[in-house]
Amino acid sequence: MRLLDSWRAVWVVALLGFAGVSALAAQPRLVADLNRQRVDARLQPFQGAGVEHEGVLYFPAHDPQHGYELWRSDGSPAGTYRLVDLCPGICSGVESRPLGSFHGSLYFQGNDSEHGSEIWRTDGTVGGEELLADLCPGECWGSPYSWVEWRGAVWFLLQPAFDAPVTLWTSDGTREGTRQVASLCTDLGLCTTPEQSPFLSGPDPSGQGLLVWTYGYALESLARTDGTAGGTALLHRFVEGFQYIDQVPRSAAPGVPLYFLDNAELWTSDGTPAGTRLVRSLVGLVDNYDLQSFEVVGGIYHATFLATNQWLRSDGTAAGTFVLARADPDTDTAVAHIGSTLFVVTSDGIWRTGGSPETTVRFDGPVGPILNVVEGPDRLFVLAFDQEQTVVWTTDGTPAGTRKIRFGRGPSLDEYGLTGFKGGALITRGLHELWRIDRTGSQVERLHDFLPANGGSGPIEQVVLDNRLLFFSQIDAQRSRLFFSDGTAAGTSRIGTAEGVGVGVGVDSRRVFNLTRAGDRAYFNNRGRLWSTDGTPEGTRSFKPRSSFYEGFGMNAPIGVLGGQFIYSATLDVNDAPHCAAGDSEPWTTDGVHGTKRLLNLNPFFQEPYGICSDFAYSSSPGPGVVLGGIALFAANDFVHGRELFATDGTREGTRLVADIDRDQMPYDNSELEPHLLHSIGIGSDPTDLVRAGTNVFFVADDGRTGRELWISNGNRRGTRQVADLVPGRVSSTPRNLVVIDDDVYFFAAHGADGEGEGLYRSDGTPDGTVLISDLAGVSQARDLTALKTGRLYFAAFTEAAGTELWTSQGTAETTRLVADLRPGLRGSAPQNLKAVAGKLVFAADDGTTGLEPWTSDGTPEGTIRLGDLSPGPDASTPGPFSVANGQILFGADDGEHGRELWSLPVAEVAVAAVPRD
Secondary structure (H helix, E strand, O other): OOOOOOHHHHHHHHHHHHHOOOOOOOOEEEEEEEOOOOOOOHHHHHHHOEEEEEEEEEEEEEOOEEEEEEEEEOOOOOOEEOOOOOOOOOOOOOOOOOOEEEOOEEEEEEEOOOOOOEEEEEEEOOOOOOEEOOOOOOOOOOEEEEEEEEOOOEEEEEOOOOOOOEEEEOOOOOOOOOEEEEOOOOOOOOOOOOOOOEEEEOOOOOOOEEEEEEEEOEEEEEEEEEOOOOOOOOEEOOOOOOOOOOHHHOOOOOOOOOEEEEEOEEEEEEEOOOOOEEEEEEEEEEEOEEEEEEEEOEEEEEEOOOOOOEEEEEEEOOOOEEEEEEEEOOOOOEEEOOOEEEEEEEEEEEEOOOOOOHOOOOEEEEEEOOOEEOOOOOOOOOOOOOOOOOOOOOEEEOOOOOOOOOOOOOOOOOOOOOOOEEEEEEEEOOEEEEEEOOOOOEEEEEEEEEOOOOOOOOOOEEEEEEEEEEEEOOOOOOOOOEEEEEEEOEEEEEOOOOOOOOOOOOOOOOOOOOOOOOOOOOEEEOEEEEEEEOOOOOOOOEEOEEEOOOOOOOOOOOEEEOOEEEEEEEEEEEOOHHOOOOOOOOOEEEEEOOOOOOOOOOOOEEEEOOEEEEEEEOOOOOOEEEEEEEEEEEEEEEOOOOOEEEEEEOOOOOEEEEEOOOOOEEEEEOOOOOOOOOOEEEEEEOEEEEEEEEEEEEEEEEOOOOOOEEEEOOOOOOOEHHHHHHHHHHHHOOEEEEEEOOEEEEEEEEEOOOOOOOEEEOOOOOOOOEEEOOOOOOOEEEEEEOOOOOOOOEEEEEEEEOEEEEEEEEEOOOEEEEEEEEOOOOOOOOEEEEEEOOEEEEEEEEEEOOEEEEEOOOOOOOOOOOOOOOOOOOOOOOOOOOOOOOOOOEEEEOOOOOOOOOOOEHHHHHOOOOOOOO
């Protein structure tokens, strides 16, 4: 594990003194364990994408608390555990295969939510990870890829943007020694189009350079480079055809020839243009040239082909290229070896060869489709289908040593779950259990179950209604139900079944209910219908026609509540939709009691024909909206003006365009299919981020001339105007995170002539009253701006010195500062789920010791306190979101014992929470 500098170690000790390590007065409590069964979740580890290093396998996997992260296993249950939580919470920090080991460290691609996908390294200890370098600052289109080791360094490729050139990088494993070597195109002459993908497959056989393959719709070229123009040479250009990327071999070892197919021709290369030559044409030798499996052992090439299953052998000469055997046609085949003995495993037996057709024989083995073959030093492990179930066979290369491995009762073996490890193999069962097979194939052992026995209930979604928390929770493996709670176990109960309310899939969020409060009722989707509830069983009902919340512009798109009417964006269920209009999202209205109806068809245009449909209706996609007096303002696209600002009073006649902010038109010529449509439509200003402040609504829009800037409207055309062009000209300042204190709006936006910086602003709706509070120098990725009624602001922001930590401001440059460095170093504590409660802030953060847990802050370092360690140790309870009802802070959290359930914390305890004193 990395050692801290002496000053940093002192700071950590001091920090822990005020971070609430001792028992606090404020302690969250479990409200109720609503589900004690397993949930129907898919938590499959990807050990097949792992990298083995010094007897430990490092692989991506996840559990309900952490998302996909980097795990490790030494082949024992105790030695199988999560190594990092790169993206604190249920977000995934690691999803792809680790890159490899180098100089005693393991390198992997990770995303900590601040740097994008970058290269990280770990020393193999918990907390021992660090960022190698921020190769692509800010948003990056591509990720580092094609990691290879050569000449005492690692090499990889990076493409920062879709239309940017691919660049070659190298690293000695240090931040200072990580540098860009060359542009593949401008420096090395290896130009590709955006549709092509260059990649490295390892050093060339001569050891003088790296192999660079380019791939578009098929393999296109093979080159070698040492990173200089003079050391770059084209080795082969493929003829037009289909050679697939999984047919590209890596160089087996220095001095071992490289073999590859170019349609019906077998080629070999020693890494030089002169040594890249045709071995022979395969026409007349094999009947199909689509490669199925290949391997190079002892410099000899072995391959099988789809459908025909001929086993080809080549020593790099025409005379030494011949067919060893032909397996039954249309069976699955895989080339494998034990030592120097070659095998072809098929779904109808196993073939073994001594190097000639005469010494190639078949014996009985797996029956059924072959899914994967793993090579051990003493035997092969074969994953196959046998009588409609997945099984593992093992063989030592003899009929007597070939048998099926018995696992006993339990979940079925997964189709893609077999990988080699320590001479044996790892396999997953039921998409959540990791098992080990020893190298003899005689013993199996479960290493870890990623799916807890007590799976938790949620909450899946939550809103406050009538001073109680209304939420969905999973009650068993498949079903969810609607609940309410006052924060006590006795006051937590289910709101009936009401024709199956809440039936769906639970905490893995494959089913979205879009639970939304509107006035004194709440609304949600279920079974393709809109439902409403007042929090009682008798007040919970569904409506026809079968309309559901539209999910295109946010999780849900409520427009507003006017005169007891809930106006929302919805689609018509396909069973009730004429002309296949299921995707036609328009404004709808309901009183939550008597029924629903479409307010109007704001976008009446449609396309014809559309597949089996006679018509396909276009959507206006309205919302979200903000109520202002007796109207609601919202964005929508009427296909005449583009997406612009509209208003409604809840009637068809009272729904109107407020302002056509961007009057520019774009051609729309599809007259052949749609003669009824206009031939030009408005580009639209795309209003977003609507918030009400006093008698106005602030929002962000683009008028086509000044970029995306801050606008204001009172609901009328003349009262709709741009507040200020913060970055003059067409460059956008792109205001975001708008929050209101009194009648002023606070937000983040770019500043400066080029818009490169980002600052904190305040606006009263006038140009002179729109001021830069702080230029946030040295700060980036500010987010989650949260306002307290006291006028204090909180937000999370990133700096190179502290990582992402909690910041505060009282509306001046002098008061805009870091609250506390809860996790010193680049990682930061990643504050999230910020919520104003009783004049303080409640949030989740990871101090690097206790995982992501609940915290509170009054804006001072000494008043920033952890509210318990719900999941003891480094595991995260991942608390949030936080809601306040009945004097309680209510939130979901996973303590590692009960699964994710509802927890509570009295508001009064947070209000008086302070650092415990001796």
